[in-house]
Amino acid sequence: MxxxxxxxxxxxxxxxxxxxxxxxxxxxxxxxxxxxxxxxxxxxxxxxxxxxxxxxxxxxxxxxxxxxxxxxxxxxxxxxxxxxxxxxxxxxxxxxxxxxxxxxxxxxxxxxxxQAMRHERELRLAKALSCLPAAQREAIELHHLKGLPLEEIGKRLNRNKGAVAAFIYRGTTRLRELLSSSSEID
Structure with missing residues (x-):
C-alpha cells in the first residue's frame, strides 16, 4: 500500500x-x-x-x-x-x-x-466522538445512534438515568465545540 x-x-x-x-x-x-x-x-x-x-x-x-x-x-x-x-x-x-x-x-x-460533504461530516463526527471521555462517548452512541432509552443506557453503564442524561448533555456540548473547531480534531 x-x-x-x-x-x-x-x-x-x-x-x-x-x-x-x-x-x-x-x-x-x-x-x-x-x-x-x-x-x-x-x-x-x-x-x-x-x-x-x-x-x-x-x-x-x-x-x-x-x-x-x-x-x-x-x-x-x-x-x-x-x-x-x-x-x-x-x-x-x-x-x-x-x-x-x-x-x-x-x-x-x-x-x-x-455525498462528499456527508462522508466528511461522518468522519469528523467519528473523530470528535473518539476525543470524548469513554462514558460520554458510549452514552451518546447508545442514545443518539442506537436509539436506546436513558434507562437502558443506565443499566449498561451501571449509572442512574440522571447521570446518563448528564453524560449525553456534556458530551453533546463538547461535540459541538469540537465540530465547530476543526483544529482540535484534525
Missing part, C-alpha cells in the same frame, strides 16, 4: 470503529476486537484498488469490506451454524447505522447534504 493511500485510508479509522461498535450486542462487544477488524479492513482496502474507485463509491465499498470482516470475526464467537439472516442483516444494519449517523449530524448542524 502506498503511503498516500495509507494516509487517506487512515482518516476512516474512527468512522469504521464507530460503525462496528454500533453493530455489536452486549454479548459480543467484549469479545470482538473492532479495532483489529478496522485495521484489517484498511489494509485490505489499500491493497484492493482504493485509488481505482470513483470518489463517491469509496465509502460504501469500504463499509462493505468492513461488514464482511466484522461478520468473519463474529462467526468466530458463534457456536451454531452460519446464520444467513444475521449475515444479511449486518450489512443492512451497517448502512442503517451510517444513515443514523448522518441523520443525527444533519439534525444537529445545518449544512448542504451532497
Amino acid at each position: 502506498h503511503d498516500d493511500h495509507a494516509a487517506e485510508l487512515e482518516q476512516y479509522r474512527e468512522y469504521l470503529g464507530l460503525l462496528g461498535r454500533l453493530q455489536l450486542d452486549d454479548m459480543l462487544a467484549g469479545k470482538v476486537d473492532v479495532s483489529g477488524v478496522v485495521q484489517l479492513t484498511l489494509l485490505e482496502a489499500g491493497q484492493a484498488g482504493w485509488d481505482e474507485l470513483a470518489e463517491t463509491n469509496r465509502v460504501p465499498w469500504l463499509r462493505q469490506i468492513f461488514a464482511n470482516n466484522l461478520l468473519d470475526e463474529i462467526r468466530k464467537f458463534r457456536t451454531q451454524a452460519r446464520d444467513v439472516d444475521r449475515e444479511l442483516s449486518i450489512h443492512q444494519a451497517m448502512e442503517q447505522s451510517a444513515s443514523r449517523v448522518n441523520e443525527w449530524l444533519v439534525a444537529s448542524q445545518s449544512s448542504p447534504s451532497n
Whole structure:
C-alpha cells in the first residue's frame, strides 16, 4: 500500500470503529476486537484498488469490506451454524447505522447534504466522538445512534438515568465545540 493511500485510508479509522461498535450486542462487544477488524479492513482496502474507485463509491465499498470482516470475526464467537439472516442483516444494519449517523449530524448542524460533504461530516463526527471521555462517548452512541432509552443506557453503564442524561448533555456540548473547531480534531 502506498503511503498516500495509507494516509487517506487512515482518516476512516474512527468512522469504521464507530460503525462496528454500533453493530455489536452486549454479548459480543467484549469479545470482538473492532479495532483489529478496522485495521484489517484498511489494509485490505489499500491493497484492493482504493485509488481505482470513483470518489463517491469509496465509502460504501469500504463499509462493505468492513461488514464482511466484522461478520468473519463474529462467526468466530458463534457456536451454531452460519446464520444467513444475521449475515444479511449486518450489512443492512451497517448502512442503517451510517444513515443514523448522518441523520443525527444533519439534525444537529445545518449544512448542504451532497455525498462528499456527508462522508466528511461522518468522519469528523467519528473523530470528535473518539476525543470524548469513554462514558460520554458510549452514552451518546447508545442514545443518539442506537436509539436506546436513558434507562437502558443506565443499566449498561451501571449509572442512574440522571447521570446518563448528564453524560449525553456534556458530551453533546463538547461535540459541538469540537465540530465547530476543526483544529482540535484534525
